[in-house]
Amino acid sequence: MKRKSVSVVLATAMLTSVLFGCGDGSNNQKVENSTEQVSQENTESETSDASVAGEAADTTGTETAANPEDLTGTVVIWDWDGGTQQKYVDKFNEVYPNVTIEVQDVAWDDYMTKLQTSYVSGMDLPDIILGEMAWRGTLYEMGICDDLEEAPYNLDRSNMVASSVPLVSDQNGNILGLEMQVTPAGFAYKRDLAKEYLGTDDPAEVGAMISDWDAFLEVGKQVSEKSNGKVKMMVSLGDVLLSTIGQNVVDYVDGDTVDITKKMTKPLETTIKMRDAGIIGNVEMYSASWYSAYAADEYIFYEAGSWCPPLVIAKNDTEGEGNWAVTTPPEGSFNLGGTTLSVYKDSENKEAAWAYLEFIYFSELGGSYMYDLTGNYSCYQPYYESEYSPMDKEGPVDKFFGGQSLVKYYIEEAAPNAKTAPQTKYDAIINDVFQALTPKYMTDMSIDTQKALELFKEEVQIKAPEAKIQ
Amino acid sequence: MRKKGLKDWWIYLVLGVISLIALIPFYMMFVMGTYYSEDLFKGMPLFVSDYFWENLKTTLSHGLLATYGNSIFVSVTAVAACLFTSITMGYALAKFEFRAKKFFFILVLTGMMLPTQISIIGYIMEMRVAHLTNTLWSVICVWIANPFSAFFMMQFMKDSIPEEMMESARIDGCSEPGILFKIVVPCMKPAITTVSTLVFLWSWNNYLLPLITLNKQKVYTLPLMISNISVSYRQDYGAQMLALALSTFPVLIIFICGSRHFVKGITAGAVKG
Numbered sequence: 001m002k003r004k005s006v007s008v009v010l011a012t013a014m015l016t017s018v019l020f021g022c023g024d025g026s027n028n029q030k031v032e033n034s035t036e037q038v039s040q041e042n043t044e045s046e047t048s049d050a051s052v053a054g055e056a057a058d059t060t061g062t063e064t065a066a067n068p069e070d071l072t073g074t075v076v077i078w079d080w081d082g083g084t085q086q087k088y089v090d091k092f093n094e095v096y097p098n099v100t101i102e103v104q105d106v107a108w109d110d111y112m113t114k115l116q117t118s119y120v121s122g123m124d125l126p127d128i129i130l131g132e133m134a135w136r137g138t139l140y141e142m143g144i145c146d147d148l149e150e151a152p153y154n155l156d157r158s159n160m161v162a163s164s165v166p167l168v169s170d171q172n173g174n175i176l177g178l179e180m181q182v183t184p185a186g187f188a189y190k191r192d193l194a195k196e197y198l199g200t201d202d203p204a205e206v207g208a209m210i211s212d213w214d215a216f217l218e219v220g221k222q223v224s225e226k227s228n229g230k231v232k233m234m235v236s237l238g239d240v241l242l243s244t245i246g247q248n249v250v251d252y253v254d255g256d257t258v259d260i261t262k263k264m265t266k267p268l269e270t271t272i273k274m275r276d277a278g279i280i281g282n283v284e285m286y287s288a289s290w291y292s293a294y295a296a297d298e299y300i301f302y303e304a305g306s307w308c309p310p311l312v313i314a315k316n317d318t319e320g321e322g323n324w325a326v327t328t329p330p331e332g333s334f335n336l337g338g339t340t341l342s343v344y345k346d347s348e349n350k351e352a353a354w355a356y357l358e359f360i361y362f363s364e365l366g367g368s369y370m371y372d373l374t375g376n377y378s379c380y381q382p383y384y385e386s387e388y389s390p391m392d393k394e395g396p397v398d399k400f401f402g403g404q405s406l407v408k409y410y411i412e413e414a415a416p417n418a419k420t421a422p423q424t425k426y427d428a429i430i431n432d433v434f435q436a437l438t439p440k441y442m443t444d445m446s447i448d449t450q451k452a453l454e455l456f457k458e459e460v461q462i463k464a465p466e467a468k469i470q
Numbered sequence: 471m472r473k474k475g476l477k478d479w480w481i482y483l484v485l486g487v488i489s490l491i492a493l494i495p496f497y498m499m500f501v502m503g504t505y506y507s508e509d510l511f512k513g514m515p516l517f518v519s520d521y522f523w524e525n526l527k528t529t530l531s532h533g534l535l536a537t538y539g540n541s542i543f544v545s546v547t548a549v550a551a552c553l554f555t556s557i558t559m560g561y562a563l564a565k566f567e568f569r570a571k572k573f574f575f576i577l578v579l580t581g582m583m584l585p586t587q588i589s590i591i592g593y594i595m596e597m598r599v600a601h602l603t604n605t606l607w608s609v610i611c612v613w614i615a616n617p618f619s620a621f622f623m624m625q626f627m628k629d630s631i632p633e634e635m636m637e638s639a640r641i642d643g644c645s646e647p648g649i650l651f652k653i654v655v656p657c658m659k660p661a662i663t664t665v666s667t668l669v670f671l672w673s674w675n676n677y678l679l680p681l682i683t684l685n686k687q688k689v690y691t692l693p694l695m696i697s698n699i700s701v702s703y704r705q706d707y708g709a710q711m712l713a714l715a716l717s718t719f720p721v722l723i724i725f726i727c728g729s730r731h732f733v734k735g736i737t738a739g740a741v742k743g
Contacts, residue, residue, distance in 0.1 A: 076685075104685050105698045117682045121594035123603055124685075291705050292511035316508065 073352035074100040076126040077341075078115070080108040081311070087373045088360045095359065099352045112138065119144060127347040128357065131177055131340040134431045136167075137423040145176040145342035146350070153343070153354050155362070164379040166420040168340050171253075173422070177340030178361045181307055181376035184414035185246065185336035186326040188304035188313055191402055193297065194325070197223045197231060203404060207327035210301075213244075213270045216330040220279030223300065229278070231300065235293040238285030238438040239303045241271040245434065246334030249419035258426050259470045260457045268452045275441065284439055291316050303329075305336030306410040309397045310375040324401045326409055333414035364388045371395065377411055384411060426464065433459040496718070503712030510707055521708055528699065528709035533687055534716070537695040541674060542720065544606050544691055548613035548673040549666045555614050556665060557658070560623025561650050565636065578624075581617030587678070594682060608683040609691065613673055619665045626661040627654065663728040670724055674717075692717045 079085045082103045089101040104126065106114055112135045118125055119142065131139045139145065148155040157165055157175060161182050168177045187210070191201035198209060198219065210216040220233040234240060244267035252263040274280050281299055283289045293299055294316035304313065304326055313324060341361060343353045360366040367378030368388035375396040384391065390407045398406055437455055441447055447455070461469045498515070504522040505515050562568075563575055597608040631654055639649045655662070677693040684690060690698070696713045699706055 078685075105687065107697045110681055110697065113678075114681055117591065117594070121591045121682070122598055123594060123682065288705060288707055289511055292508050295508050318508070 068096045068355070069098060071096055071352055071355055072098045073349040074102060075128060075349050075353045075356055076102045076104060076124075077128040077130070078104050078106040078111065078126045079130060080106060080111065084311075084374055088366075088369065089356075091366075091369045091373075092356055092359050096352075096355060099355065101356055108132065111135070115139070116142075125344045125346070127344055127349050127353040129342045129344055130180075131342055133167075133183075133335075133337045133339070133427075135428050136177075136340060137425040137428040139342070140170040140176050140423055141425045144345050146345050146347075147174045147176060148178070148343070148354075149175050152351055153358075159362070159381055161379045161381050161415060163335065163415050163418050163420050166422045167335060167338060168379075169422045171422055171424055177342040178357055179379040180339040180341060180361065181370070182379050182410065182415055183305045183307060183335055183338030184333045184410055184418035185243070185303060185305045185329065186333065186409060186414055187329040188302045188308065188324055188326045188401075189300050190297070190320070191323050191325055193231060193300045197226055197300065201325060201402075203325050203327040203409070206325070210327075210330050213273070213330045217273060217277055217279065220274070221277060224277075224279055231298055232281040233274075233279045233299070234301050234303075235281045235290055235299045236283045236285045236438070237271060237275055237280050237442045238435070240274050240280060241267055241434060241438060241441075242285070242336070243303055243329055243334060244270045245430065246336055247329075247331055247419075249334075249421050251421070253424050253426050256466060256468050257470060258460065258464065258467045260430075260460055261453065261470055263430065264453055264456050265449070268456065269449045271441065272447070272449050272452060276445070282442055284442075285435065295320065303336060305338065306377055306406075306414070307337065309401060309406055314397050314400050321400050322402050325404050326401060326406065328413065333418040335418050335420045371407070375406070377407060426460075426467070429460055429463045432463060499711055499718070500715045503708060503715045505708045505711075507706050507708040522712070525706075525709040525712040528706060529713045529716070532695055532699050532709075532713075533690065534695065534713060536688065537690050537692050538717075540606060540689060541692040541717070544609055545670045545673045545720075547606075548610050549669050551610065552613045552616050552619050552669045553662060553665060556616060556619035556623045557650070557655065557662075559620040560625075560627050561654060563620075564624045564627035565631070565633075578617045578620050581615070582621060590679065590682070593679075597683060603683050604685055604689060606684075606689055606691075609673070609676060609680050612679060613669055616669065619669060622665060623658075623661060626658060630661075631657055667724055667728045671721055674721055 077085060082105045085103045089103060092101060093099070111130065111132070115125065115129065117123075125144065129139065129145065131145075146153070149157065155175060155178075160168075160175075161179075163184065164179045164182055165175070167183075168175050168179055170176055189201075189206060194201040194206055198206060200206060200209075209219055216233065223231050223233060245264070248263060248266050250259075250262050252259040281293070283293055291312075294302065294313055295318070302308075302313065309324070309326070313320070317324075341357055343350055343357070347353055358366075360369065361378065362380045364380065364383045364386040365388060367380050367383035368390065370376040370378055371390040371393070373396075377390070383389065391411070393407070395406050398404060433456055437452075437459060440455070441452055457469050461467065501518055502510055502515050503525055505519040506521040506524070509515075509519065509521075559574070559578070563571060563578070593612060594603070594608075597603050597611065602608045602611065635653060635657075636649055639653050644652065675693060676691070677697070680691045680694050681697075684694065687695075692713070696710055696717065699710050699713060
């Protein structure tokens with residue numbers, strides 16, 4: 001009897017501990033005001049808080065709190081580039097001292113896993129959610145982002161750079177985010193290699209030499225011949241495929257019907273042609289070697305969304321100052337990547353979150369902060385015509401690009417010509433499939449356009465079993 | 471005698487080559503931690519470079535010391551909690567007959583069969599209700615109910631602890647908890663070492679659960695911190711490698727100290743004596 005009771009007690013103790021975990025070690029999950037304020041960088045214009053606040057209120061696209069000091073709250077952002085975000089936070093806190101913005105680092109690769117699992121399990125989500133292009137369609141279809149044209153945000157879409165509007169909209173046309181920066185793309189290239197193999201490093205002349213993909217192919221063959229196959233036009237076949245997917249903006253989703261043939265035939269045709277000509281490097285996109293290839297002297301052209309020069313190129317080719325330039329890609333600009341910022345629908349700090357987003361990402365003053373601190377181009381259209389306009393200002397990486405005015409290229413040349421479309425979950429799926437299949441396309445030379453398309457359709461069907469793939 | 475020595479020499483050579491193959495990745499990890507990230511891809515990094523201090527500074531600026539402390543706290547507490555529950559559970563199931571025994575046994579087996587990824591959402595909900603998310607307890611509690619450890623302890627006790635020994639203790643007037651902690655536990659060194667090593671290793675390397683339940687840097691564990699070294703648009707492989715190398719030390723030490731018992735533990739019960 002004694003043995004029996006001991007065994008029951010032991011087993012029950014075990015089960016209790018299993019079910020109830022560690023008792024009362026409760027810890028309030030509410031975000032504490034623990035952000036360490038990074039010391040403010042002294043900018044040349046030391047304006048008083050009050051006057052900056054007044055200016056900020058005047059330069060935003062929507063209504064602003066009457067007195068920024070009255071606004072309080074703690075806003076959490078999950079970001080994979082917390083260092084940059086923190087610079088903006090410091091500027092914001094000069095005007096809104098009683099709002100705490102807590103930037104929490106979440107690795108890019110893990111962002112959606114963390115977001116989706118946290119949402120499903122009822123964990124607190126951040127007040128501001130980032131929507132990278134690779135998963136934006138999926139994020140927007142989760143139904144967790146507020147429509148920014150409604151109260152309390154009241155965003156006016158006519159104030160947004162035209163090419164950005166579709167990129168921040170869901171399929172119903174609701175604006176669910178603000179773009180962190182306008183993201184038209186160009187082709188960056190190395191000036192020394194361009195001079196040696198193309199005979200010029202002038203952006204206009206180089207752009208004219210590769211005006212379409214056929215011209216790009218011909219130039220590639222010549223470069224290959226001159227360099228005995230050592231120098232390639234681009235690092236990865238993925239770069240070509242991603243560019244051509246971005247250029248082929250077509251309406252390919254109709255309810256459950258997804259027309260992959262319409263969306264992918266042309267991009268795959270061009271990509272396979274480039275592969276067969278042997279003018280593209282054999283490096284897997286986003287791999288360690290791909291990043292290190294920015295510093296190598298074997299590739300001439302690199303895809304360059306407007307965010308790439310400061311964030312990718314300058315960081316990965318630290319000794320390349322003055323040796324870079326950017327020009328129009330074959331067949332014109334397209335949208336590349338980009339990140340949106342959305343407000344979580346159940347956020348308890350919507351006003352504070354919006355105050356931050358509006359102040360930095362949707363105002364004239366915010367646009368100038370972004371440009372000065374990081375070289376990003378605001379999606380707030382009036383900024384470009386305002387007294388803060390960056391058009392005649394030197395950007396942080398212009399010198400790195402041999403003195404070329406990047407803002408003039410991206411805003412005046414590229415953005416008006418970059419076609420964009422609203423985001424669906426199929427864009428995210430296409431992005432996944434593109435990344436999964438590109439290594440196969442690179443290595444298996446027997447895959448022709450038709451076979452590549454079939455493989456693409458099969459993979460999309462696996463990831464979207466409910467869709468009718470055409 | 472001479473012939474035997476020659477034979478041994480060949481065996482040692484083969485073993486040496488195999489060991490070298492196994493150890494080279496570790497060596498490379500340490501060496502790569504001394505390189506500037508972009509230099510790693512210029513050639514095979516075989517020798518130590520001069521970027522060690524910079525990489526160390528980077529890892530320290532990401533809170534290496536604090537996360538080290540967090541990881542040690544998590545793993546040590548997880549091991550202690552797991553040992554207590556698995557020993558008591560194993561003892562009950564191996565040595566006693568009681569009404570719900572089958573039910574508890576099936577519960578343990580079911581727990582072993584469920585993949586972690588499936589049960590993780592339910593577990594996080596549990597932690598949320600208990601207000602333990604964003605605390606280190608959320609990544610410790612999962613080890614309290616570790617079915618593998620309970621099963622392992624049960625099997626070990628069944629095979630290695632003779633009933634007669636417990637009977638004699640009872641005849642001598644020892645209490646039931648006394649029998650467990652004074653007689654049975656000291657005989658279970660190999661099993662305890664094995665479970666401790668495995669749970670330490672698993673909790674030390676756990677990534678998915680901390681990723682979801684921990685949001686603040688001050689409660690980050692090592693795998694999360696290492697992953698966040700490259701949060702921006704530049705992959706700092708040098709610093710990541712150094713952080714990985716540094717995070718491997720405790721695991722290596724634990725394994726080296728416990729390896730003798732570990733091998734004994736995993737073979738215990740394999741042959742019935």
